[in-house]
Amino acid sequence: MKHRNQVFDNVLDLVGKTPLIKLNKMASQFEGNFYAKVESFNPGHSSKDRIALYIIEQAEKQGILSPGDTIIETTSGNTGFSIAMVSIIKGYDCVLAVSSKSSADKIDMLKTMGAKVYVCPAHVSADDPRSYYEVAKRLHSEIKGSVYINQYFNQLNIDAHYASTGPEIWNQTEGNITHLIACSGTGGTISGTAKYLKEQNPNIQVIGVDAFGSVIKKYHETKEFDEQEIYPYRIEGLGKNLIPTATDFDTIDEFVKVTDEESAHTARLIAKTEGLFVGYTSGAAMQAIKQLGEEGRFKKNDYVVVIFPDHGSRYMSKIYSDKWMKEQGFFDSINVEAAQSIEY
Ligand code: PMP
Numbered sequence: 001m002k003h004r005n006q007v008f009d010n011v012l013d014l015v016g017k018t019p020l021i022k023l024n025k026m027a028s029q030f031e032g033n034f035y036a037k038v039e040s041f042n043p044g045h046s047s048k049d050r051i052a053l054y055i056i057e058q059a060e061k062q063g064i065l066s067p068g069d070t071i072i073e074t075t076s077g078n079t080g081f082s083i084a085m086v087s088i089i090k091g092y093d094c095v096l097a098v099s100s101k102s103s104a105d106k107i108d109m110l111k112t113m114g115a116k117v118y119v120c121p122a123h124v125s126a127d128d129p130r131s132y133y134e135v136a137k138r139l140h141s142e143i144k145g146s147v148y149i150n151q152y153f154n155q156l157n158i159d160a161h162y163a164s165t166g167p168e169i170w171n172q173t174e175g176n177i178t179h180l181i182a183c184s185g186t187g188g189t190i191s192g193t194a195k196y197l198k199e200q201n202p203n204i205q206v207i208g209v210d211a212f213g214s215v216i217k218k219y220h221e222t223k224e225f226d227e228q229e230i231y232p233y234r235i236e237g238l239g240k241n242l243i244p245t246a247t248d249f250d251t252i253d254e255f256v257k258v259t260d261e262e263s264a265h266t267a268r269l270i271a272k273t274e275g276l277f278v279g280y281t282s283g284a285a286m287q288a289i290k291q292l293g294e295e296g297r298f299k300k301n302d303y304v305v306v307i308f309p310d311h312g313s314r315y316m317s318k319i320y321s322d323k324w325m326k327e328q329g330f331f332d333s334i335n336v337e338a339a340q341s342i343e344y
Helices: 048-061 078-090 104-112 132-142 155-163 165-172 188-200 216-222 260-274 280-294 322-327 336-340
Strands: 020-022 033-038 070-075 093-099 116-120 146-148 179-183 205-211 254-258 303-308
Touching (some): 033 165, 048 155, 070 078, 070 132, 078 093, 078 104, 093 104, 093 132, 104 116, 116 132, 132 146, 155 165, 155 188, 165 188, 179 188, 188 205, 188 303, 205 216, 205 280, 216 254, 254 280, 260 280, 280 303
Parallel strands (some): 033 303, 070 146, 093 116
Antiparallel strands (some): 020 033
16 A cells, blocks of 8 residues: 555655545635646656556556667657656656647756657647657657557556546545546546546546647537647647547547636636646636536536646746746736736
């Protein structure tokens, strides 16, 4: 058994078992009880620790990986950090193809964790040879003894959350959860967690959070890939310009779309009101709750769990920088002077 007051063999023993923390202010205007699964308590500060450890250990069990081998991945940063951390402890080389949309902080962190990083342009199609998918595939074919994690198209991504995040939430809520709200990037978190929870209680409502500029919500509703939906947006790690097979659309009841601007302000508000310093997509997930709450979707006895995927420290040069917020025009609708020292 792992406990936080014990001594651990290495940092990997701390992956998972993250706390569920009541939100006392953020949704207090709505009926219902709201709790956040705060994934920044993982040692790599995000939910991606779970999939990195799980997928690498599955590969070891199958004899695909042995020490000295190379692990390759495409990543917006968090998965890369987690794979780099696991690689250090287990003795693998880590090579990462990263989108140029990722913050400089994230890229520096990956290098600090010993990863070799290739920065690839964000606004090219997935099949462009310069895209991070294609770069990763090429490196996989070139580097002997390499394993490509391929989180967007790997069933083990779903299995990792089915094995850990789902049971944790079920036990922490003592089976009382009524709604799960989670961002969908690869879709692994929401699909694996939802699959486990719905096996326990099929009435649990599962709501995915998508970005404007992403095809996921429309695909869920129409089963058609609509290129018209695609345009650049700023939230990292949420939504997609392709359909990942790591998303099990049948486990998700509906998707809600959120804007870059509102998600950024909501993340800042979570820090100011709950004392929880969380990432951009945590703001997005909370923004989705706000939109649903305003539609009167929550009732008095509802037990709503929202997943906060990562830590705010990864966004210091973005949503937590007044300068960046101003450059994006995110302060335009409110007084700019006042916004520099904003009191929410
Ligand atoms: N938030 C952040 C910050 C992420 O990096 C990701 C992963 N891309 C997600 C949310 C979405 O998680 P998943 O990939 O499991 O859908």
